[in-house]
Structure formats: C-alpha cells, structure tokens
Amino acid sequence: xxxxxxxxxxxxxRKHGExxxxxxxxxxxxxxxxxxxxxxxQDVVECGNTRTDSPANRYHISPSELxxxxxxxxxAGHDIVGFYHSHPDxxxxxxxxxxxxxxxxxxxYVITSVEKGRAVLTNSFLLLDQEDAKHFExxxxxxxxx
Amino acid sequence: MPIKVLIPTPLRPYAGKQxxxxxxxxxxxxxxxxxxxxxxxxxxxxxxxDGKLRSFVNVYLNDEDIxxxxxxxxxxxxxxxxxxxxxxxxxx
Numbered sequence: 001x002x003x004x005x006x007x008x009x010x011x012x013x014r015k016h017g018e019x020x021x022x023x024x025x026x027x028x029x030x031x032x033x034x035x036x037x038x039x040x041x042q043d044v045v046e047c048g049n050t051r052t053d054s055p056a057n058r059y060h061i062s063p064s065e066l067x068x069x070x071x072x073x074x075x076a077g078h079d080i081v082g083f084y085h086s087h088p089d090x091x092x093x094x095x096x097x098x099x100x101x102x103x104x105x106x107x108x109y110v111i112t113s114v115e116k117g118r119a120v121l122t123n124s125f126l127l128l129d130q131e132d133a134k135h136f137e138x139x140x141x142x143x144x145x146x
Numbered sequence: 147m148p149i150k151v152l153i154p155t156p157l158r159p160y161a162g163k164q165x166x167x168x169x170x171x172x173x174x175x176x177x178x179x180x181x182x183x184x185x186x187x188x189x190x191x192x193x194x195x196d197g198k199l200r201s202f203v204n205v206y207l208n209d210e211d212i213x214x215x216x217x218x219x220x221x222x223x224x225x226x227x228x229x230x231x232x233x234x235x236x237x238x
Contacts, residue, residue, distance in 0.1 A: 024238070026234070028234075033155070051235070057238045058235070058236070058237035059235060059236060059237050060233070060234070060235040061233075061234040063204035063206070063211060063233060064206070064209065064211065066204070066231040066234060067206045067209065067229045068209075070152065070154060070229065070231060071152065071227075071229065074165060074166075079155050079165070080154065081155070083234050085237070087238040088238075090238040094236075095237065095238050097236050097237050097238070098236035098237065098238075099236075100236075101202075101233070101234075101235040101236040101237075102236065103202050103232035103233060104154070104155065104156045104232055104234065105156040106155060106159075107155060107156060109236075130191075
C-alpha cells in the first residue's frame with residue numbers, strides 16, 4: 001500500500017504547515033483509490049483549523065468544509081483519500097489524540113513536523129480496522145512527478 | 147420519494163461499495179433507517195448500541211448540520227441530499 005502524491009502538492013501541504021506555524025495546519029487529500037487500494041492524490045484542499053482554543057497542538061476540520069469538499073470531489077469523479085496536518089516542534093508521528101479522533105478507515109493521515117517554522121519530516125499513516133480495533137500503520141509516501 | 151445519501155469512503159465497504167444511495171423518506175431519521183435497512187452492516191458504524199447517532203458522525207441535509215435543524219426529525223424532500231461525514235480532528 002502506498003500514497004502517491006505529486007511533488008507540487010507535497011510541497012504545498014508542507015508549506016501550509018510553515019505558514020500556520022506555530023499552529024497546526026490541516027487539510028484534505030482528494031484523489032483516487034486504484035484497484036489495489038493504493039491512493040493517488042490529485043488535489044490538496046487547505047482547511048481552517050477550528051480548534052482556536054488550542055491551535056498549537058490540536059486541529060479540527062469543520063464538518064461543513066468536509067461536506068463541501070466531499071461533494072465537489074465526487075462531482076469531479078474523485079474521492080477523499082486522506083487528510084494532512086502538522087505537528088509544530090513535535091515529531092511527524094501519530095499521537096494518541098490523532099488515533100482517538102481518526103474515523104476514516106482506509107484513508108491516509110499525513111503528518112508533517114515543523115521545527116522553528118520549517119517543515120522537516122512528512123510521514124503517512126494508514127488507518128485500518130473498525131472503530132473498536134482501529135490502528136495506524138506506517139504507509140509508504142511516494143512522491144511522483146507533477 | 148427518493149432522497150440521495152452520499153456515503154463517505156470509509157463506510158462504502160458496508161454499503162455495497164456505493165458512493166450514493168437513494169432512500170425513501172420524509173425525514174432525515176427515516177432516510178437513515180431506510181439506509182440501514184438496505185445495508186444492515188452500516189448500522190453499527192452510524193449508531194451506538196442505544197440507537198443514537200455516534201458522536202463523531204456528522205449528518206448534513208444539503209449544507210446544514212441536522213443538529214442545528216430538527217435532528218432526525220428534520221423534514222427532507224426529493225431534491226435534498228443527505229451527506230454523512232465522520233469528523234476529522236487530532237493533534238500532537
């Protein structure tokens with residue numbers, strides 16, 4: 001399993017994390033699932049972080065934004081294939097909060113560490129299994145041309 | 147009267163791999179009931195054991211969160227679209 005993302009979109013989600021530093025950024029990965037379950041990202045949609053009470057270590061995407069993005073993606077023949085957010089001055093690994101708040105099984109959760117305002121590492125994690133047994137697995141993030 | 151329900155990617159394996167399902171209903175609650183009657187595997191992903199919508203499941207009628215309308219009693223008509231979106235959140 002892999003998440004394939006064009007380099008221009010990869011750069012865009014990392015820059016988003018730099019732009020919102022020291023707060024967490026967040027957004028949606030729109031693309032396609034192929035027949036093997038691999039995902040190809042075709043667009044990155046930046047979202048606002050509604051967790052204004054604790055934006056340095058929490059994020060939340062407004063459901064109304066998700067509804068709009070899902071609808072537009074489906075009209076274009078695409079799907080939501082994952083999400084991204086940043087960890088300001090914190091490793092690019094999923095946290096207990098990330099897992100507890102993750103509900104999109106089969107989708108990718110991409111995390112970028114942003115240290116002192118500069119994007120460092122970007123990793124992808126695949127959410128697997130049903131709610132009572134859900135877990136993340138490391139996922140190969142393949143940067144492709146484009 | 148048929149109403150469209152948009153199914154998010156994580157729930158499609160329990161909905162015959164379909165992204166849009168038509169249901170017959172006059173309220174959002176009836177629409178969800180018809181949905182789980184057609185696809186029983188969806189039930190536990192949408193509802194808790196006490197029959198209430200799970201807290202992380204957002205249900206929208208067109209552009210409105212049903213929590214701010216009349217919840218499951220919200221009236222729905224043929225031209226409406228119901229969208230189900232699990233919440234997206236987290237943090238370090």
